[in-house]
Amino acid sequence: MVNQSDAPFRLLTRRYGATLTYTQMLDPNQLLNDREYLEFHLRDLQSTHHGWDVYTRPVIVQLCGNDPEVVVKAAKQVQTYCDGIDLNLGCPQEHAREGHFGGYLLNKKDWPLINSIVSAMSHSLAVPSSAKIRLCASAKTVDLGRLLEHAGASWVTLHARHVSAKRRRQGAADLDAVQELKDALTVPVVSNGNVRTFSDIHDNMAYTRADGAMVGETLLGNPCLFSGDDIRDPVHMSLEYLDICKVLPEVTTLKTIQAHVRHIIEFQCVRRPWYSKFRLALNECDSVDEIEALLRGKAGKAPGVAEEPESRDPEDEHKDSNLDDLGDTFDHVSYSG
Template structure:
């Protein structure tokens, strides 16, 4: 767990020393897999003094013992955070700190970390140091864990609670690895265990517990599930409007009606997840579900500026000529900004490689030879990636992001009014 706490003292020690002072563990040697190496060698050195002071951590908002009901405390806490309605969803290897910071720059008001495996997080210092990083600007922040053991989950959560605003339990991952590991959406088959996980955190943490779920095929089962989670101590519920078997987001539309039903059933804040591809979807989802906010995942990977009303050409309304204009921003520019954040907040190269492919996928389809050169690199460097962007631009390639032309929309509205 590599953390830049909030706030840092002026004489803050190097990140590796900060980490050791928090965890009281020795530094692990760098990984042998080149793509698992951090993108900054400075973060891989060891040998700093063992006597550095422990950093000052964030002091969470305290609402216990103030005479409010549990639901009222959940709402008071959410309000104190500013009711962030535009949220970066948790994505394994893809919602890491540099990407969260890029999305925050372009309108995101809160973000989840990637899903962290609670058992590995408690046992493996290298895993902690690479998979969980944050900084003082990275707020509000949800730290998400998958788990099937309440005690192990609590041990993991205790390590991160000084540096986040919610500890989130992943109850929605539908992938095969979650089935094998007995976590995520496959805990829907063991509701007593789910209840014990939520209760364990709710009764022992200073920050609230949130849960991210999928819906059951039967609506009444989903509503019963949501009520059980609230009763166990969940303070915020994020609902993905697809079932465990509906893994393909392009094939299965998220069920906003089911999310609305959950919202109307529980007394705590609810976030909606699914079908958020551009800002029109955000507005439609909030209106249809009545939720406090939305999560976006895959769409943000291609367009981290989604929450500031930029959209890719795929979502430009083609049958309304002139309704959209070049937003003077493109994915290559966003990639360069992302790389600069990576230089500030180092992460494993495998994460960077993934974002390069997501952001430049359309560009690589035009110039596949440059994609092949990227894939041939056994070890990436920032110089190579910046040069790659320059080469794409030198070929005259630009695929802009678009924004709605509000003047056209207003003229159309007045002409039909």
């Protein structure tokens, strides 16, 4: 989910119950060699606004890579502004195959390299290190989990599907594999996969006994999933996201904003007769104001759209929060990576 976990979207999911968010997968080489790239993501990590600081942390920075020294150097550039560094060992995309990182390090021949990277992270960084993996094809996933634990990973996340560049979500996630990993490790295990509704989170965790539930693509369509509300007006959700983007204008791109609005509207409205024209018009928008006008105009007048809710007060919403430290974050997890 590259370019899908910008600060405004992370703040939106935190408003609606996610207790921990991840950044998108960042490229260590670019963090070290591209000043503009580094500064953009540092702005993203430091983004806040009066009353919103309760939503900005905890946040985990996710890195990819296959060089322990490079990964650690890049992590040191951002560790001051986050609560942990995660190594992505699950990305299935073609560029990960070509660069030999992400899910393409899961073959057993690369496990010594994985061990070196995670060990270097755990011994060199001031914040906890973790890893997100997929199912291993060449060996037992549990054995890789044990390796990660012994290398110093503070927790392990398992997206219980095999790597597939063509179909990222091929078949249902194997929750039995999550349960097996949980039974084998002493560090926390987070389960990723098979969540479409709020009740799926509880069913998933009850079955796997995992310490947390991570949600990715479903959250793009329904950012309020962790609130327990599976159906919330998508136009109003999009407008709320745009409001945050206006306050934090230099931490995301127009292309990313368009993608988020498309996901949110599409999640419930893809079969509406006006959706195809809306999507075309959305792609033609040149500013946040134009996207807002489109939402308030065409989509906002569509059947089934409710009256706009009252504005949310971050301070009031935080009264029941118990997010005092990272140890409290493994109830629910929202993720992009």
